[in-house]
Amino acid sequence: MGIEESKNVSEVLDGLAVNTQNNYKTTLKQFVEQFIQSREEERNVSIDDLVAEAKEDVTKTQERMDQFYKWLQNEKVEGYPLRGKAMRESSANARVYGYLRGFFVNVGIGFERKWKKKIPKPKRESRATKKDQVYIFYDVDEETKTIRFNREQMQQFLANLKLRDVAITLALLSSSQDTVDLFRLNVGDIREQNGKSRIFWEGNRKKTGVLFRAFISKEATKFIRRYLEQERQGAEDDEPLFVYTRNGTNNRMTGTNLSSIYRDATRRMGWKWEKGEHNPLRPKRMRHLFRTACDTAKIAELFTNAYMGHKNNQGQDYSELSKAALELEYLRVEPFLTVYGEVEESLEIKQDVKKLERRVLDLNRTVDDLQHTLEGRVEEITRRLFEKWMDEYTEELKQAQLDFTKRYEKEVKQK
Numbered sequence: 001m002g003i004e005e006s007k008n009v010s011e012v013l014d015g016l017a018v019n020t021q022n023n024y025k026t027t028l029k030q031f032v033e034q035f036i037q038s039r040e041e042e043r044n045v046s047i048d049d050l051v052a053e054a055k056e057d058v059t060k061t062q063e064r065m066d067q068f069y070k071w072l073q074n075e076k077v078e079g080y081p082l083r084g085k086a087m088r089e090s091s092a093n094a095r096v097y098g099y100l101r102g103f104f105v106n107v108g109i110g111f112e113r114k115w116k117k118k119i120p121k122p123k124r125e126s127r128a129t130k131k132d133q134v135y136i137f138y139d140v141d142e143e144t145k146t147i148r149f150n151r152e153q154m155q156q157f158l159a160n161l162k163l164r165d166v167a168i169t170l171a172l173l174s175s176s177q178d179t180v181d182l183f184r185l186n187v188g189d190i191r192e193q194n195g196k197s198r199i200f201w202e203g204n205r206k207k208t209g210v211l212f213r214a215f216i217s218k219e220a221t222k223f224i225r226r227y228l229e230q231e232r233q234g235a236e237d238d239e240p241l242f243v244y245t246r247n248g249t250n251n252r253m254t255g256t257n258l259s260s261i262y263r264d265a266t267r268r269m270g271w272k273w274e275k276g277e278h279n280p281l282r283p284k285r286m287r288h289l290f291r292t293a294c295d296t297a298k299i300a301e302l303f304t305n306a307y308m309g310h311k312n313n314q315g316q317d318y319s320e321l322s323k324a325a326l327e328l329e330y331l332r333v334e335p336f337l338t339v340y341g342e343v344e345e346s347l348e349i350k351q352d353v354k355k356l357e358r359r360v361l362d363l364n365r366t367v368d369d370l371q372h373t374l375e376g377r378v379e380e381i382t383r384r385l386f387e388k389w390m391d392e393y394t395e396e397l398k399q400a401q402l403d404f405t406k407r408y409e410k411e412v413k414q415k
Contacts, residue, residue, distance in 0.1 A: 003028050006047050012106045019256075027099040035068050038080055054109045061104065062115045069096040131273045131280040138292050138336075147296045149336045157281055158339065160265035164231060167223040168242055168258065172283060174217035174337045176290035176308045179255035179283045180206050188237025190224060197221065198330075200323060205309040211318050212309030215330045219338050258283050293336035303329040 003009055003025055013021045032047050054061040067077045072095065074086035087095075101111070141148040154173075158166050171182055181203065193199050199216040216224070224241075232241075240252040259282060266281045273279060287308070294304040305311070306318040306326060 003032065003047055008048055008051050008107050009103075012103055024099050024103060027095045028103060030072075030095070031068055031100055034083075035071055035080065036064070051104070051107050051109070054104055058109060058111055059115075061109065062111060065096050065100060068100070069093070072096065131271075131277050132285065132288070135271060135280040137289055138296060147336075149293070149296075149338075151339050154339045156269060157265060160268045161261065163223070163227050164242060165258070165261055165265075167220065167227040168253070169286065170220035170223050170339065171216050172286035173289060173339075174220045174334070175201060175214040176287050177201070177212065177214060178205065178207060178287065179253075179258055181212075183240070183242055183253045183255070185241040186237060187228065187232060187235045187239050187241050190228060190241060191237060198327070199224070200327075208309065208311075210309045210311055212307065213318050213321065213323075213326055214307045214309075215327065215334075217334050217337055219340055255283060290333075290337065293333050296336050297332040299329045299332050307333075 009024075009028065013024055016024070028047055032045070032050065036045050036050070037043050050061065050064075067080070069092055071077045071080055071083055072087040072092040073089065074083045076082065105111070135153075137150045137153060138147055139150060140146070158169060161169065168179075168182065171177075172179065175182075184206070185201075189201075190199065197218050199221050200213075201216060202211070202213040204211055228235075228241075232239075232243075240250070242253040243250040244253055244257055245251070259279070262281055262283060263279050266279055271280060278285075291304070291308065294307070302312065303321075303326065306321055307330070312318065
């Protein structure tokens with residue numbers, strides 16, 4: 001009996017996502033058909049036989065799984081032929097102690113507590129981003145003594161992509177969000193902001209649940225709308241924004257799709273990376289570039305966290321920040337995220353912002369100076385009025401005294 005005909009398998013896979021089902025099927029076929037049945041005396045063993053065995057003696061199943069793990073990494077297992085090719089450690093862990101163990105647990109097998117196998121993090125992390133330091137996008141402009149965004153290099157990459165994928169890339173770069181969140185957007189999410197030069201986008205990151213409040217740049221917004229006009233004009237508002245077509249059916253884009261597209265485009269550029277290293281132009285790299293752009297623009301950490309959906313150490317809720325304040329800060333970052341023709345306009349906006357800020361400071365200083373001057377003038381006028389009043393009062397008092405003296409003297413003479 002094959003994997004597809006097993007009732008145990010169909011019950012476990014029922015209701016799972018297609019990709020998850022495929023991962024389970026691949027693992028089970030590899031375990032039974034390539035590993036277990038490679039022994040002469042076990043040629044006829046099926047997955048249902050192994051389930052029955054596990055219910056009678058779970059230690060035997062645990063031993064088989066440990067042996068399968070070694071076999072996947074092309075280690076010698078007594079009684080079994082070598083696989084011939086070593087699987088990456090993290091992949092072997094995921095298959096054996098993730099999907100395979102998960103299958104047995106879902107059919108009611110209780111493994112012994114002392115039998116544990118933690119899935120370690122890949123040991124290649126120190127090498128994984130090595131090529132990021134080789135293929136950089138932000139460097140120093142010797143002439144202006146400023147940090148510049150290497151737009152020419154990004155333009156070369158985008159030249160190897162279709163319109164849909166260019167729109168996706170510019171959206172990821174300018175918003176910093178993950179593919180899983182971008183691909184959750186529907187057509188209506190864009191149409192409802194028709195007339196806006198920049199798409200404002202807020203939600204909670206699927207990965208962490210943290211609130212983000214981001215913008216998609218003017219440039220990226222134009223490409224998204226162009227993609228909608230050319231390729232998704234008849235789509236309903238509740239349909240996915242970015243799709244790929246398979247067997248005549250539109251399917252929502254996935255991160256896996258995009259990663260494959262990026263790998264092909266990067267290789268066409270002649271960029272290379274070794275086994276165990278990341279593609280230097282993977283989708284996640286766009287989020288890293290956004291962070292660099294924020295640092296380069298020297299915006300406050302609070303705003304960077306709000307855009308990227310990072311937890312805020314100060315405890316302030318991003319919802320307290322006004323959209324206007326967020327967009328004003330975003331104007332500082334946008335020039336370092338712009339790849340094509342909007343650069344000059346964005347730089348002019350940035351310069352205008354600086355001019356306005358300087359003007360506001362000048363006006364504030366002028367108001368302060370006028371206030372101090374006015375306070376001084378009021379004091380001076382008050383002093384002078386008081387002195388004048390005192391002089392007039394003194395003269396009146398002297399005259400009154402003189403008149404009194406004359407009347408008194410006249411009365412005395414009369415008596």
